[in-house]
Amino acid sequence: MSKVLLVDDSAVMRKIIQRNIKETGLIVDEFVEAGDGKQALERISDSGDLDLILLDWNMPNMSGIEFVRTLRSLNMPKRIPVVMVTTEGSDSKVSEAKESGADGYLTKPFTADQLRDTLGSYLLVG
Numbered sequence: 001m002s003k004v005l006l007v008d009d010s011a012v013m014r015k016i017i018q019r020n021i022k023e024t025g026l027i028v029d030e031f032v033e034a035g036d037g038k039q040a041l042e043r044i045s046d047s048g049d050l051d052l053i054l055l056d057w058n059m060p061n062m063s064g065i066e067f068v069r070t071l072r073s074l075n076m077p078k079r080i081p082v083v084m085v086t087t088e089g090s091d092s093k094v095s096e097a098k099e100s101g102a103d104g105y106l107t108k109p110f111t112a113d114q115l116r117d118t119l120g121s122y123l124l125v126g
């Protein structure tokens with residue numbers, strides 16, 4: 001049973017990412033969605049066990065980088081992997097995200113191969 005939290009302020013982007021994940025054959029049983037970092041924190045307390053968080057950078061209310069810093073400051077029973085999925089692709093942004101507690105990084109737009117390679121470390125392939 002694999003559960004993925006998709007955090008992006010674009011509902012269209014959340015749908016695209018879900019469809020792409022299914023098309024690449026990565027196994028996800030349930031997607032949970034959030035439109036900003038604040039909602040994502042709520043989903044984490046509601047949704048129980050999450051296997052992976054896919055996180056946009058630029059969002060209203062609470063950005064991706066603020067979210068990952070907050071998440072890593074919480075005392076949680078399990079460390080949930082976080083992969084940034086964002087148009088912010090500069091080296092300094094990638095370093096900032098990793099120093100803040102992100103585990104992986106995928107720059108939009110991404111290819112099916114890039115998606116499978118990046119998420120394959122966290123999800124099974126069918």
Ligand SMILES: [Mg+2]
Pocket residue numbers: 008009010056057058059
């Ligand atoms: Mg955004």
